[in-house]
Amino acid sequence: MNENDEIVQIRFQWIVGDLKGLEKHLKEILQHPAHQIISFSARLTALFLTAGVAYFLLPGTSLFIVFLIAIIGSNATWVSWGMEILALRKLERMQADDARRVGWHNVKFDRSGIIWSTDTSQEYISWLGVIEIISDDEGIWMKTGAINGLYLPSRIFESEKQRREVVNKLEFFKKHHTLPTHHLDSLQTIADDGIYRPN
Numbered sequence: 228m229n230e231n232d233e234i235v236q237i238r239f240q241w242i243v244g245d246l247k248g249l250e251k252h253l254k255e256i257l258q259h260p261a262h263q264i265i266s267f268s269a270r271l272t273a274l275f276l277t278a279g280v281a282y283f284l285l286p287g288t289s290l291f292i293v294f295l296i297a298i299i300g301s302n303a304t305w306v307s308w309g310m311e312i313l314a315l316r317k318l319e320r321m322q323a324d325d326a327r328r329v330g331w332h333n334v335k336f337d338r339s340g341i342i343w344s345t346d347t348s349q350e351y352i353s354w355l356g357v358i359e360i361i362s363d364d365e366g367i368w369m370k371t372g373a374i375n376g377l378y379l380p381s382r383i384f385e386s387e388k389q390r391r392e393v394v395n396k397l398e399f400f401k402k403h404h405t406l407p408t409h410h411l412d413s414l415q416t417i418a419d420d421g422i423y424r425p426n
């Protein structure tokens with residue numbers, strides 16, 4: 228890893244273990260801190276609402292039958308939600324198993340953004356496109372969407388101190404970012420004659 232005041236460069240090889248780390252990281256990011264309380268409250272609410280509707284639509288029905296209908300109806304809702312969660316987990320796994328992650332990665336950070344290169348692809352992201360920088364024991368996650376972003380595993384850093392220093396530098400770049408080169412070129416074109424002409 229090369230680092231100075233204006234640039235950070237990192238070169239590392241993506242290994243199989245990083246896929247599991249990334250998948251775990253995605254799940255932790257998406258999971259609400261109070262998910263167990265929310266899940267229990269939602270199940271209880273669904274049960275009572277279903278029981279209320281069944282009791283209203285089936286007057287004179289015994290409470291035991293209404294209760295059975297409520298259990299079946301509310302669980303059907305959770306089965307549907309469960310299928311959606313499974314689909315989301317599959318999407319997380321696809322994100323982690325992206326073939327572009329295989330091999331050596333060369334990453335360059337500066338105030339204009341991030342250039343991430345592999346043997347098969349190259350990606351540029353301006354700091355304007357980075358929503359949040361998340362750092363924990365698993366690694367550094369530069370979030371660009373709900374489940375999208377750039378991930379640096381913790382193992383590539385020599386120490387916890389070095390990882391924190393890199394995070395501080397990235398946060399500095401994000402806070403004091405410059406516009407991407409193509410934006411600067413567009414602004415210069417407007418400044419020259421007052422008319423915007425795409426390059």
